[in-house]
Amino acid sequence: MAEDEFRVDESAPVFFLSYARTRNQVAAPSRDTNKNVRQLFIDLSDHVVELLGLGPGRTAGFVDELLDGGQLWTDDLAFASGHAQVFIPLISPQxxxxxxCAREWDVFTRRRVLTRPGVDSSAGETPVIPVNWSVVERREVPDVVSRRQMFSPTRLPSDIAPQYHDEGIYGLLSLGKNGKDAYDAVVWRLAxxxxxxxRTHWVEPWVPTDMRQLRDTFEEGPHDVD
Incomplete structure (x- = not known):
C-alpha cells in the first residue's frame, strides 16, 4: 500500500476514549460520577493537540457523554469509533x-491495522492502549483484554509508575494534592x-452496518457483521 493510501479523515478524532459510565445510585438524586473521566479527556486532548500540532478544525479526541449506560448508537459515536486512529479503553471492574464498552472495543479491534511505511514500531505497540483506570484483579480480566499490552509509563521518577499501577488514574485523581504530580506525569506519557x-500506525476506517450484532461481551470468535 502506497503512503498516500494511508489517509486519515481530518474530521475524525485522533483518539477514542472508551469508559464505563457510572452514577451513584445511593445519592438522592443520583449523582454523575464521571467528572474524573472528563478531566482526563480534557488534559489528554490538550497534550495531543500540542504534540501533533493539530490545526484549526482538527479534533484531538472523542468521548461519549450522551449515553446513559448505552441507550443509543448515535451517528457521532459510530463515526468516531469507525475512524479514530487510537483507542483508549479505561479498564475498571465496571x-x-x-x-x-464491549461493543466499542469490538468495533475498533475489528478494524485492520497497518504499520506506516518507513517508521520504527516497538514490539507490542498497537493503537489499542488499555489504561489502568481503577484496579482490577488479574483473574477478572478477560483473555481478549489481557492479551493487549496495558499502558505502563516509563522514564519517570521511580515512585510514579508504582502509584499508577496501584491506584489507577481514578485513584490518582482521588488523592488530591498527593496524587496530582503522578497524575500529570502519567497523562503526559499517555499523550x-x-x-x-x-504516527506509526494506520487503522482502516470501518463502520458496521448493524450495531446490534456487535459483541456485548469481551470475547473472540467468528464475526457476523458486514
Missing part, C-alpha cells in the same frame, strides 16, 4: 461488565504514547 501510535 468497564469489563459493560455491554456497551506521548497516543501521538506515537498515530
Amino acid at each position: 468497564y469489563l461488565r459493560s455491554e456497551w 506521548q504514547r497516543i501521538a506515537r501510535a498515530y
Whole structure:
C-alpha cells in the first residue's frame, strides 16, 4: 500500500476514549460520577493537540457523554469509533461488565491495522492502549483484554509508575494534592504514547452496518457483521 493510501479523515478524532459510565445510585438524586473521566479527556486532548500540532478544525479526541449506560448508537459515536486512529479503553471492574464498552472495543479491534511505511514500531505497540483506570484483579480480566499490552509509563521518577499501577488514574485523581504530580506525569506519557501510535500506525476506517450484532461481551470468535 502506497503512503498516500494511508489517509486519515481530518474530521475524525485522533483518539477514542472508551469508559464505563457510572452514577451513584445511593445519592438522592443520583449523582454523575464521571467528572474524573472528563478531566482526563480534557488534559489528554490538550497534550495531543500540542504534540501533533493539530490545526484549526482538527479534533484531538472523542468521548461519549450522551449515553446513559448505552441507550443509543448515535451517528457521532459510530463515526468516531469507525475512524479514530487510537483507542483508549479505561479498564475498571465496571468497564469489563459493560455491554456497551464491549461493543466499542469490538468495533475498533475489528478494524485492520497497518504499520506506516518507513517508521520504527516497538514490539507490542498497537493503537489499542488499555489504561489502568481503577484496579482490577488479574483473574477478572478477560483473555481478549489481557492479551493487549496495558499502558505502563516509563522514564519517570521511580515512585510514579508504582502509584499508577496501584491506584489507577481514578485513584490518582482521588488523592488530591498527593496524587496530582503522578497524575500529570502519567497523562503526559499517555499523550506521548497516543501521538506515537498515530504516527506509526494506520487503522482502516470501518463502520458496521448493524450495531446490534456487535459483541456485548469481551470475547473472540467468528464475526457476523458486514
